Amino acid sequence: MKLYDTKRRKIVEIIAQTPGVLKIYACGPTVYRDAHVGNMRTFLLTDLIKRLAQYQGLKVELIQNITDVGHMADDAGLGGVDEGQADTEDRILVQAGKESIDALTIARKYEESFHKDLALLNIQPATQYPRASESIELMIELIAKLIAKNHAYVSQDGSVLFDAKSFPTYGQISGNKLDELKPGYRFVGKEDSNKKFHADWALWKKSSESRTQLTWQTPWGVGYPGWHIECSAMSLKFLGNKIDIHTGGIDLRFPHHEDERAQSNAASETEVVNHWIHGEHLLFEGRKMSKSSGNVLLVSDVVQKNLDPLAIRLSLMEHRYRSQMDLTWNSINASHKTLNRLREKMQIWSNKEGKIDENYLKQFESALDEDLDTNKGLQILRTLEKDESVSEGNKYQTILKFDEILGLNLTATPENKKEITLTKEIETLLAQRVIARNEKNWQKSDEIRDQLAQLGVGVKDSNNGQEVTPL
Numbered sequence: 001m002k003l004y005d006t007k008r009r010k011i012v013e014i015i016a017q018t019p020g021v022l023k024i025y026a027c028g029p030t031v032y033r034d035a036h037v038g039n040m041r042t043f044l045l046t047d048l049i050k051r052l053a054q055y056q057g058l059k060v061e062l063i064q065n066i067t068d069v070g071h072m073a074d075d076a077g078l079g080g081v082d083e084g085q086a087d088t089e090d091r092i093l094v095q096a097g098k099e100s101i102d103a104l105t106i107a108r109k110y111e112e113s114f115h116k117d118l119a120l121l122n123i124q125p126a127t128q129y130p131r132a133s134e135s136i137e138l139m140i141e142l143i144a145k146l147i148a149k150n151h152a153y154v155s156q157d158g159s160v161l162f163d164a165k166s167f168p169t170y171g172q173i174s175g176n177k178l179d180e181l182k183p184g185y186r187f188v189g190k191e192d193s194n195k196k197f198h199a200d201w202a203l204w205k206k207s208s209e210s211r212t213q214l215t216w217q218t219p220w221g222v223g224y225p226g227w228h229i230e231c232s233a234m235s236l237k238f239l240g241n242k243i244d245i246h247t248g249g250i251d252l253r254f255p256h257h258e259d260e261r262a263q264s265n266a267a268s269e270t271e272v273v274n275h276w277i278h279g280e281h282l283l284f285e286g287r288k289m290s291k292s293s294g295n296v297l298l299v300s301d302v303v304q305k306n307l308d309p310l311a312i313r314l315s316l317m318e319h320r321y322r323s324q325m326d327l328t329w330n331s332i333n334a335s336h337k338t339l340n341r342l343r344e345k346m347q348i349w350s351n352k353e354g355k356i357d358e359n360y361l362k363q364f365e366s367a368l369d370e371d372l373d374t375n376k377g378l379q380i381l382r383t384l385e386k387d388e389s390v391s392e393g394n395k396y397q398t399i400l401k402f403d404e405i406l407g408l409n410l411t412a413t414p415e416n417k418k419e420i421t422l423t424k425e426i427e428t429l430l431a432q433r434v435i436a437r438n439e440k441n442w443q444k445s446d447e448i449r450d451q452l453a454q455l456g457v458g459v460k461d462s463n464n465g466q467e468v469t470p471l
């Protein structure tokens, strides 16, 4: 397959360095809140690469980390800085404070919803999801190695910093040059006097006395890891120093990936990642997704509207991963209808004899192979759907094949064919919801609606009372 390689600045053929195995590292979520659909777009990019590689006969080893410590509000990345958050605070600890529970309970809570959201979008699981908090030993080893190789130093306050100038090719992914970076390039105002050079970054941070959770003892004192070192440590440990593809959102290109590359390469004395692949920003209703402005779409928002979450997947695939796109409720609604239309047809066509239409399959395969042109792939699907010269049985077999990569569950039962069996549990919940609504207890009513959604039951309120629909 061919993909756009950010570092080489062109579309290149991806060739697995280990015969038959494609090794992918994907930057995972920082589990202090639900990942929004913009984050999901990046995870979908990884999934499409994985599915396509498998389709082409490769085994895929995919490692995606869980960041549950060390991602400070000032680190560029997943979602940027939320308003009202000091830039020196650990995102997990801030959220733990807000919800009055301990840090790792917060992390496990949002880690669970991350996995739930991936499943709803039919994103195949990674080989492993190592957690940062459980990889501290690996990070300490790696940091010690970088100090020994003179790429890192212990600062006066007991933190360990990477010596940016010791890594001459710094900046090759993003095009930033060390000499041109201005002090305070990442955030305004704070210059750290412990640094030899302003662009040096922390591998390990000494903790302040007020920090009582997520700290570890190291040869340099008690502290916690920097965000960038986590990905170096976990990728090297689980995939070795020949990684084919590293994915992430475009925000992560700099400084996160640049710093990660410097650390991994300096420690391994080789170019560890062959291809850096980035997914573009997602707008929602014309504006940037951000928590502070309230313009955030979660997978659960779509489920609550009784829409198929795979409508998100379809909408996102209408655009190629590296073009900026604007997701709207209109497009999600339209995709929901499209999914149902296709599923209805697939159900009818499934009864007919047929074989794969090689001409259409070839067109589809080359669209995906050519830098994941999912938009073109979907156009080919629509043309095939309407093509009267292809038999219905052949359409079924061919589209079934497309769906191995698209992951739209096109053989699922269409909405209007689904029936709900009202179990005692469902009936009880429906009754409790009527009571909650009569008491104007909207929170309770919403909670029960969520419980019903988990049982596959959607509920709408109309003049006739509660209407039940299958999800």
Ligand SMILES: [Zn+2]
Residues within 6 Å of the ligand: 026, 027, 028, 231, 256
């Ligand atoms: Zn990362």
